[in-house]
Amino acid sequence: MPDKPDKRSRNDHNALSVFTDLCHETREALGAMQQLVRFPAGQAITREGEEINFVGIVASGILRMQKTLTDGRHPIVGLLVEGDIFGQVFDGATEVAIEAATDTEVYAFPRGRFETLMRRSPELDRAVLLNILNELDRTRDWMVILSNAKIVNRVAGFLLIMCTRFVGVEHLVQARRDGIEVNIPMSRLDQAHLLGTRPESISRALHALAEAGDIIINTPNRILILDTGALAERVGEEDLCSITNLKNLLANKELLS
Amino acid sequence: MPDKPDKRSRNDHNALSVFTDLCHETREALGAMQQLVRFPAGQAITREGEEINFVGIVASGILRMQKTLTDGRHPIVGLLVEGDIFGQVFDGATEVAIEAATDTEVYAFPRGRFETLMRRSPELDRAVLLNILNELDRTRDWMVILSNAKIVNRVAGFLLIMCTRFVGVEHLVQARRDGIEVNIPMSRLDQAHLLGTRPESISRALHALAEAGDIIINTPNRILILDTGALAERVGEEDLCSITNLKNLLANKELLS
DNA sequence: TTGCTCAATTGATCGAAATCAATGAGGTTC
DNA sequence: GAACCTCATTGATTTCGATCAATTGAGCAA
Structure with a gap:
């Protein structure tokens, strides 16, 4: 290696x-x-x-x-x-x-x-x-996300947590010109296990978010987040895993680009 | 007081x-x-x-x-x-x-x-x-329960956690001849907030459990649990908050009765 | 007792997710 | 390259829960 x-x-x-x-x-x-x-x-x-x-x-x-x-x-x-x-x-x-x-x-x-x-x-x-x-x-944050009835909102929270959790870890989160690209290091099945649903629903939710213009699915596991605010609004939790950090990240793109 | x-x-x-x-x-x-x-x-x-x-x-x-x-x-x-x-x-x-x-x-x-x-x-x-x-x-236990798709199963887990959590606290859990009676110290709305659903669904789920013969609803907040095994099977977690303790409780009814 | 209020329940409808089934895309082995 | 294999995706159907609306029931005050 x-x-x-x-x-x-x-x-x-x-x-x-x-x-x-x-x-x-x-x-x-x-x-x-x-x-x-x-x-x-x-x-x-x-x-x-x-x-x-x-x-x-x-x-x-x-x-x-x-x-x-x-x-x-x-x-x-x-x-x-x-x-x-x-x-x-x-x-x-x-x-x-x-x-x-x-x-x-x-x-x-x-x-x-x-x-x-x-x-x-x-x-x-x-x-x-x-x-x-x-x-x-973090476990409580997961609880908040899981208590969301709609899967799209859970996935929104999931993406945000991924970002905040992976900030600074190489190759997992990178600032782009138009947003933040996050690399989700697990299969749809694992994501489903985490969010209490099934892989098909994860797929549909992600594509719904893309449809809404909040994200772009570059590859199945590389998601470009265009609008963190929109995602945060879906979860309802302003400060989920300190999203403010994310905004700082966006402001200082050069740090990671 | x-x-x-x-x-x-x-x-x-x-x-x-x-x-x-x-x-x-x-x-x-x-x-x-x-x-x-x-x-x-x-x-x-x-x-x-x-x-x-x-x-x-x-x-x-x-x-x-x-x-x-x-x-x-x-x-x-x-x-x-x-x-x-x-x-x-x-x-x-x-x-x-x-x-x-x-x-x-x-x-x-x-x-x-x-x-x-x-x-x-x-x-x-x-x-x-x-x-x-x-x-x-305990927070992770809640996560497991929340990851359950069906509300009935979440409520089943909820009841078990209530029991194991409240064992020994006077007036909240009491062993009966035919099972364990638990006093749920909160409204249906609170239960819904805890389980990520709405009060109506909680009500329906409880009555579904009663219909199935797993519990008896004495009053809205006093639930008599007839079959802990059936509830545990619904959650899928054998050892949720050490249910075995509950069985011991059942075996030693005189401790609380 | 009668009304009042709040919570729990029940019913009916609508929307969303689970489920079943099939297709497509990427990578691997031979 | 061809035959797989896994995973993601899409479609069709069914089940379940959210939602809206109405009813019941239990305290509580007058």
Whole structure:
């Protein structure tokens, strides 16, 4: 794989930026115990109820957290992107399966040593706590989106979340002259699992949004968003995952173009 | 109000049981700074984006956390019951409004002093963390329920969550000879906000469940659950909020009857 | 008791999504 | 290149839920 493993250098606000606030020795200790692990797309990382013996931080790629229902459905309860922490520490009682949605790189830290370090470093403890709080926020955002009766509106919210979530992650969100192009790193089926519907409805909703002039479907997975305001209005939530950030992004196109 | 304020005594697994694991002095310190505050049903405790200067622990009653959308809708993103912690500490960046769904008593702790105590007591810190993790779990459970296409199934999950959430809270869940009676402390409209639908559909779904023989509607808000298994099968999630606990409850009816 | 108010329910209609089925497009293997 | 294979898309039909409208029922005040 020709992927540069020293992605840490560009820690604007993703990657290992969770830890930039930490003191030198803590970062040293983390660096000493970290190990880069690769997962190809589709591979399961944890099954529900399975213990894992490491704490992971996503270095690149997308992971999906999902539940398995008795009728075979696999609703997705969240996504993990660059910089997100996962593992026993904050998984706690939760029983979710984690799978690689794309090819993924993960920094793995042995659980025991990580927890020891957490006890010694309040900053690290705080960083983990913040990560969990963010995850809680995002999950609530998904709830708001799911409570939308019309699928078109759910998809609108989905696109916005994708943007805000992926801002700064290379090749996933890029500012264009006429809007923001987002690369959705999963199939229609996965999107359906996330939004509580079926792939056909996702397809129809996207094309309805295109019809309305809010987006342009460049390829099935590369969506050009023309009007973030129109999408936001559909969801009804002005500040979904701080859309204002998106507007800043638009204002500073040169940052990504 | 004739409500006994010394509810702390029955800390089986609710009330202030979050803190039973704490050492003596920490509990002393907490007791010294706590203050009991009452909120009548319907009263707003925090608005979205508003800072509150205390950390709260629900002593009795139900709070609902909700978002306000531009179109006037108020989707509910979670409930807080006896023993749940809320406030700036774990609200973090989240902007949710909190309202009393029923008459409520809350133990309030001044924020600054609470945080100081957290820094001095790793156990308290851990307790708060655990509470947040539980909240994350529950929010994901709501996601699973909301991802259900059919309203009947959502309502089925709703009833189960109500049971598991309210077990041990007096007057809300009681074991009967023929099943479990749960008291739903909110209107059909609120239930609709929680499940992403309209009150009429809630009504129809409940009566459909009654028709199917899974439940009996004693009064609009007092539902007797006859067959937890049937409800669980509708949701598809075997272990939703640990339904097994419910079965234990059924087996030990004398505990509550 | 009579009226009043609000919530829950029921009915009827309309629109939207699930479902079933078929076609098309892109990539892979041989 | 040809034969697949997966995924996205489109179409047709049916089911379900939103919506509008009307009714019932339970507190509550006078």
